[in-house]
Amino acid sequence: MSRQSRTRPSGSERSLHRAYDTALLDLDGVVYAGGLAIAHAVESLGAARAVGMHLAYVTNNALRTPDAVAEHLTELGIPTVADEVITSAQAVARLISERLPAGAKVLVIGGEGLRVALRERGLVPADSADEADLAAVVQGYGGPELPWSRFAEASYAIARGLPWFASNTDLTIPSARGIAPGNGAAVEVVRIATGAEPEVAGKPLPPMHRETILRTGAQRPLVVGDRLDTDIEGAFNGEVDSLLVLTGVTDGAQLLRAEPRHRPTYVDRDLRGMLTGQPEVVAAGEGFRCGAWTAVAGDGALELREDGDGAGEGDPLDGLRALCAAAWSRAGDGTCELDADKALARLGL
Incomplete structure (x- = not known):
């Protein structure tokens, strides 16, 4: 691409x-x-x-180790080995190891996944900002039970000038009960307290x-x-x-x-x-067609038409794909601001 x-x-x-x-x-x-x-x-x-x-x-998510993730996936019915799991903890550990010598001590604000990844790269996890010879701070998702005091430890060390690394800055994370705060929200806490900016390893x-x-x-x-x-x-x-x-x-x-x-x-x-394959979205008059649906970028809203009697028998995903084409083509290198509520409601999306 x-x-x-x-x-x-x-x-x-x-x-x-x-x-x-x-x-x-x-x-x-x-x-x-x-x-x-x-x-x-x-x-x-x-x-x-x-x-x-x-x-x-x-x-x-830097909380769990690849072994733990692989075990969980296998329990769900997806046979997996640890080598098939890549985490932001591994990415940030490699990044730190390229900045610091082997054996450097790194303050960990997060879970076991970070600690294992640091050791894999020859670095030494630390728990307190008061430990001697600290060389850096790394922050990753530590789960909903991570104590507030851990953010204070990070702030104390960063305020002394130590480099700060973050596994990722996702503001939210999906859970069984809904959308919960992610590591990015925790990073914001430390950023507000210190005025510093972390070097981030994770997606994107x-x-x-x-x-x-x-x-x-x-x-x-x-x-x-x-x-x-x-x-x-x-x-x-x-x-x-x-x-x-x-x-x-x-x-x-x-x-x-x-x-x-x-x-x-x-x-x-x-x-x-x-x-499966993926259906083509093609230009159709002033709009774009996918399956039974045609989408047009109107004056103030995205409009959607369905073939036949419009009984809603077309695949809603085709309608969404057509709407994407209409919206993205209108937006060019920007963001489409046209109202899409009515069109999406027709698709049940």
Whole structure:
């Protein structure tokens, strides 16, 4: 995929699990939410693996170790080994190891995933800002039980001039009960207290993409995610194709307002979209057509028409794809501000 502005979702005659050699899958909001498998995820991933597609799980969540993530996925019915899991903890640990000598001591604000990743790179995790010879601070998601006092420890050390690294800056994270604050929210707490800026490794930034390619060796990767500002932007930055699934934090309205770096190659409901081709979106008069739906960017709103008697028998995802083309083409390199509420309501999205 080039960095040129995408003006419509792409089509694919081949099923995506045959067109790409490796799926780089986000976890939260794509494979599971709140620890429970998302509908159709287990069966879809099994079918993709059965025809030879390599599956790699790429997560900005730095809380758990790859071993723990692999064990969890296996329990859900997705056989996985630790080498198939790539975390932002690994990406940030590599980044720190390239800045500091082996054996350097790093204050950890986060969970076990960060500690294991630091040790893998020859660094020494530390717990207190008062420890001697601290060389840096690293912050990653520590779960809902992370004490407020940990943010104070980070602030004390950073105020002394120590370099500050963050695994990622996702403001939110999906859970079984809804959307919860993510590591980015915790990073904001420390940023407010110190006025400092961390060096960030996770999606959508290059260190995470580099870590993923180094560990998977993917030649034709497809990024599969639910977030525009991490998964899809990360694919854009890495110049690879992407599939957005609507099982996580992104809804139809956000997708239509996406700026160029947040526009996915493909859009589908869930991971079943990996197992099929993708319909073409074509120009049709003043608008764009996909399946039974035609979308037009009107004077103040996005308009949607359906073939036949308009009984709503067309696939709503085709309608959304057509709306994306109308919205993104109107927006160009910007953001579409046309009202889409009525059109999305027709699709039930």
